[in-house]
Amino acid sequence: MDALPPTFSLATARAAGLTRAQLRGGRYVRISHDLVVRLDDAIDSRERLRVLATALPHDAAWSHTTAAHLLGAPVDLPARPHVALTPRRVLPQRSDLVVHGRRLLPDDVVEVDGLRMTGGAQTFLDLAAVLPPAELVAVGDALLRRGHLSPETLLARLSRAERVRGVVRARTCAPLLSPAAMSRPESLVRFWLTDSHLPDPEVQVPVLDRWGTTVAHADLGYRRYRLLLEYEGRQHADSERFGADVDRYSLMAAEGNLVLRFAARHLNPRTVVGRTERALLSRGWRPGTDPRAR
Structure with missing residues (x-):
């Protein structure tokens, strides 16, 4: 043996x-x-994909949510890996894989840690056909932040994607992406606010003291109305992090800001938009004013 x-x-x-x-x-x-x-x-998920690749054609590239996960986007690795192959008369099918026909150019493919996969722009386009806009923006933000995507490469890929499924959604969401978003929840909150009738929020808002020194940054906010928005993930429950957060919120409030804090239980558009609207109204914003003004 x-x-x-x-x-x-x-x-x-x-x-x-x-x-x-x-x-x-x-x-x-x-x-x-x-x-x-x-x-x-022990074999991990990446090693499993490396082994699986040995049984695939040379033009195979991991794609869709498989590629997005490998590139660091906030999506789970699917039970059945997605793989893209150059279209053939008969596209090979396997019960353990989801096979897609794709005519990929060299720029559409990257190799990371020995794994051949679709690059950021191609992955964003592929996922535009299956993800809702808010989740697509969260994926795009992560790909930008991690350096797997740039506005230029995304524009170039979308410019040659006529009649590709999902391209309309991809083109609509592309201008909304920001590498400054630090997590999926931040991206979702920003998308819901941007997609609403409220003003567009600013990302990573600096908080200045009376001497002009930056003392903190808020996840999102409206400097014009002195309104800041923070998402509290599980990592904020750590005792040391909790103490640091208390300091940040005190500094924010000391400079006259109102701080809205959201957690996982609040992560839906109705709650986020509704509470932000009430806070903006309390700070002087009125419907009918420029919705794009910060």
Whole structure:
């Protein structure tokens, strides 16, 4: 059995005398319907994709939510990996993969940690066909922030995407992207506000003291109305982080700002837009004024 290579087919396993019971044991893992790996160490998701790639054509590239996850976007790795292949008369299908036909140019593909995948712009375009606008903006923000996407590369890809499914949504959301958004919830809140009748919020708003020194930054806000918005994730529950947050909020309030704080339970457009509207009204904003003014 030790003479078997690290990766082998079921036919090779049977020829070597491995039984089904042995293959179901802890020493082996079935990566796909015809691909088995001998495990000396634990295998993680990226290593599984590397092994799967050995059974795919040379033009294969991980795509859609698989590529987005690998590039650091806030999406879960799907149970069935997505892969893009150059269209053929008969596109290979596998029960363990979601296969897409794509004519990819060299600029549409990148290699990260030994994995061949669609680049940021192509991934954004692919996901525009399946994600709602708010989630698409969150993905785009993360790709921008991590350097896998730029306004120039996205514009170039979308300019040659006539009649591609999802391109209208991609073109609508592209101008809304910001690399300054630090998390998916921040991106969602910003999109809901931008998509509403309220003024567009500013991202990473600096808070200045009376001497003009920056003492804090808010996730989002409206400097004109001295209104700041903060999202509280789980990391804020840490005792040390909690103390630092108290200092930040005190500094923000000391300079005359009203701070709205949102948590996961508030993460829906009705709550975010409704509370922000009431806060803006309390700070002097009135409907009918320039909705784009900060």
